[in-house]
Each structure stands twice: as C-alpha cells, then as structure tokens.
C-alpha cells in the first residue's frame with residue numbers, strides 16, 4: 064500500500080512539475096512590425112511570371128540532350144531585368160546552369176546566395192483548364208507548369224533586386240543568383256556543378272536561400288496564427304531495389320512460391336515494420352519554437368516533450384502522414400515489375416522502395432533495416448542518386464535572425480520556426496560553401512494550390528506573388544545594406 068501511495072505521489076509531483084513548466088513557458092509577444100511594405104507594380108510582376116512560364120524548361124531526362132530553351136529563358140530574364148543584368152556578371156555552368164554575381168561595395172562581407180531552379184517537371188496536357196505553358200492569368204492566379212515550382216520564386220527574387228536597384232540601392236554585400244537546370248532530377252548536373260565551380264574559386268557564403276520552407280495555418284498544431292517554417296536541413300534520399308528470383312515458366316502450372324508472391328510479401332513486411340519514430344534535432348527545435356504559442360493542451364504536451372515523448376510519438380505518427388514523416392524515415396513502395404505478359408511466371412520480380420531518411424539516421428541504417436525484414440529470399444541493392452540527410456544549419460547566428468526578422472516584417476505577425484524539410488532541394492549541394500543553408504518559399508498558399516505542385520492546373524496566386532517580391536526586397540535591405 065505504501066508503495067502505491069509513493070508511486071501516486073511521484074506521479075502527482077511530476078504532473079505538478081509539468082503544469083508549472085507549461086505556465087512558466089511564455090511566448091514572446093507577436094509584435095506588429097512598423098515596417099512599411101515597399102509597394103510594387105502588380106501587373107508588371109504578373110506579366111513577368113506569365114512570360115517565364117511560357118518557356119518549356121522541362122528537365123532533360125537525358126542529361127546529354129541538346130536544347131536551346133534554357134538559354135532562351137536566360138536571355139528572357141536578362142531582358143526583363145535590365146538594371147540588374149547590366150550590373151551582374153554571368154557564368155554559364157555545364158551548358159544550361161548559370162550563376163550571376165552582383166558585386167557589393169564591402170568586400171569584407173561574405174556574399175549571400177539566392178538559389179532557384181530553372182527546370183520544371185513535365186506537364187501532359189490532359190486535365191489542364193488552360194494549356195500548361197500558356198501562362199494564362201485567371202482567378203487572380205498565373206497558371207502553368209512552374210508557376211509555383213519555382214519560377215515564381217525566381218521571378219520574385221530578381222524582381223525585388225531590380226526594383227531596389229532602380230531606386231538607387233547599392234548592396235554592400237555581394238549577391239549570387241545560382242540557377243540550376245536539373246533540380247527535378249536531383250541537381251547533380253546543375254546545382255552540384257555550380258557548387259563545385261564556386262568551391263574551386265574559394266567562394267564562401269554568409270548564407271544561401273532556396274525553396275522549401277512553407278507558410279502554414281497553425282491550427283493543426285493548436286496555434287491561432289500563421290507559421291512560417293524555415294528549412295534548416297533536409298531529409299536523406301535513397302531508392303532500394305528489391306529483387307526476387309525464382310524459376311519462371313508457364314502460369315498454368317505455378318510453383319508454390321513465385322517471384323511476384325515472394326516480392327509482394329517482402330513489400331507488405333516493409334510497410335508493417337516502419338522505422339522507429341524519434342525527435343531529430345531540427346524537429347525538437349521546431350516544437351521548442353512553436354510550443355509557447357500553442358493552446359493549453361497542445362502547449363502542455365509539447366513543452367513537456369522530453370517527459371511525454373512516447374505519447375507524442377504515438378499521436379504524431381498516427382495523426383497525419385505529414386506529422387509521421389517529421390518523426391521517422393519513411394519507406395514507400397513506388398514501383399513494381401513482374402512478367403511482360405499476363406500468362407508468364409517471371410524468373411525475376413523487382414520493386415522500388417523510396418526512402419526519405421530522418422536526420423540522425425543514415426542510408427546504411429536503412430539498408431540494414433530492410434535486409435533484416437526481407438531476409439535472404441530477396442536481394443536488396445541501392446539505386447543511384449542517393450544522399451544522406453543534410454547537416455542542420457544554425458538558428459542562433461545572424462543569418463537565421465535576418466531571415467526570421469524579414470519574415471516577421473513582411474508577413475506581419477507570422478511566427479517563425481525552424482524545421483526539417485521532408486523533400487529534396489538543390490540547396491543540399493551548397494553545404495561545402497556555407498554552414499547556413501536555408502529553405503523558405505515566401506508564398507502564403509492554400510492547401511488546394513499547394514496540391515497543384517507537380518500536378519495539373521499548377522497556379523501561383525497573384526497576391527502571394529506580390530508578397531514574395533516584398534519579402535526579397537526586405538531581405539536584400541536587411542542582409543546587404
């Protein structure tokens with residue numbers, strides 16, 4: 064009985080401790096900024112994005128293929144922003160990638176790198192309300208492939224500097240615009256080559272900024288505000304090929320275990336045996352930044368994340384595929400192949416498992432995990448194009464503060480937090496040039512619009528585009544003057 068009372072007492076003390084800790088965790092007041100937006104010509108930036116979309120800069124599936132379209136697109140940019148590109152020095156990399164340098168007046172300051180990719184994913188015409196490369200403007204949006212991913216961000220970045228330069232702005236800090244041409248195929252022909260080239264020249268960046276972090280409605284985390292997430296790292300990427308080899312033959316007299324059946328069992332087992340969930344460093348940092356702003360129950364749970372970790376892991380992995388992917392390496396079967404004909408037992412069946420690796424784990428860890436699940440009956444090999452999770456960029460230093468300050472000024476009252484970007488960007492290739500690699504897409508978007516990326520009827524909301532230009536204007540002012 065005494066033991067029972069003791070346990071009860073300890074539990075009560077622990078709850079009391081957690082309640083006090085929750086009450087004492089105070090959010091910094093969300094200050095309304097007195098920064099006045101610059102004001103820009105909406106019709107002009109809309110026309111620029113609309114024209115940019117018209118270039119069919121679809122990623123080359125064969126990296127050796129010839130095209131003029133990337134060069135024509137660059138000529139279009141140079142004509143569209145004459146002040147900027149009269150000043151900028153251009154360097155072509157690996158035929159279709161390019162970087163431009165606008166020199167700052169103070170050579171003691173490290174430059175910043177503004178990243179974007181020129182390429183877009185293909186767009187079969189079927190299902191589109193307008194032709195995908197028409198750049199048509201309707202419903203307060205610019206329609207077309209690349210209108211979000213990511214010509215809007217490239218246009219906003221260039222538009223912002225063009226406007227400032229026309230106002231007489233002279234950057235103290237040098238600005239690099241680095242535009243790859245194969246981000247949608249992992250960036251090894253574009254961004255990686257730019258990075259190698261700059262490394263050979265001894266270039267170091269104060270920070271680089273690419274697409275990635277997003278603006279979210281905070282409601283799903285119990286926050287009555289918008290949240291601007293700045294990607295400080297990205298997950299690793301690996302495709303594992305599973306191969307089941309059996310005696311093939313006529314499907315009218317199958318053996319007890321077939322190649323397809325064995326492969327299917329292996330895929331099923333992988334789906335059942337997911338990697339363990341855990342809070343990686345960037346995910347801990349994200350919840351630490353957001354917890355003070357949450358409603359009481361959420362706040363209690365997340366302020367006491369260290370104590371309630373098992374419960375939170377259970378909730379977050381079940382709540383939504385998105386929150387699940389923040390806590391663990393995901394393993395998704397994406398392709399499978401058996402015989403070429405319906406009446407043939409294939410001697411070999413293969414499948415692809417697409418893995419996005421949580422910060423803190425490695426490709427090798429996942430390979431061991433998959434091999435342990437499928438056993439000796441399946442061959443497991445790693446396909447090309449894999450990369451371990453990126454390092455995590457700092458959130459205490461000046462570069463992160465410049466970014467979060469810019470966001471709070473332009474998107475008045477939004478709460479900033481760091482986070483682990485769950486997809487891949489070109490920016491992962493820039494770690495040899497800086498410790499501060501950030502990903503942020505400065506466009507407030509609806510869930511519906513976000514779902515159109517890489518899908519049909521991709522479109523960029525015009526008000527968001529305008530806000531994105533304002534973001535870059537303020538970023539150059541904060542970082543380069």
Ligand SMILES: [Zn+2]
Pocket residue numbers: 180212213246274
């Ligand atoms: Zn993109």
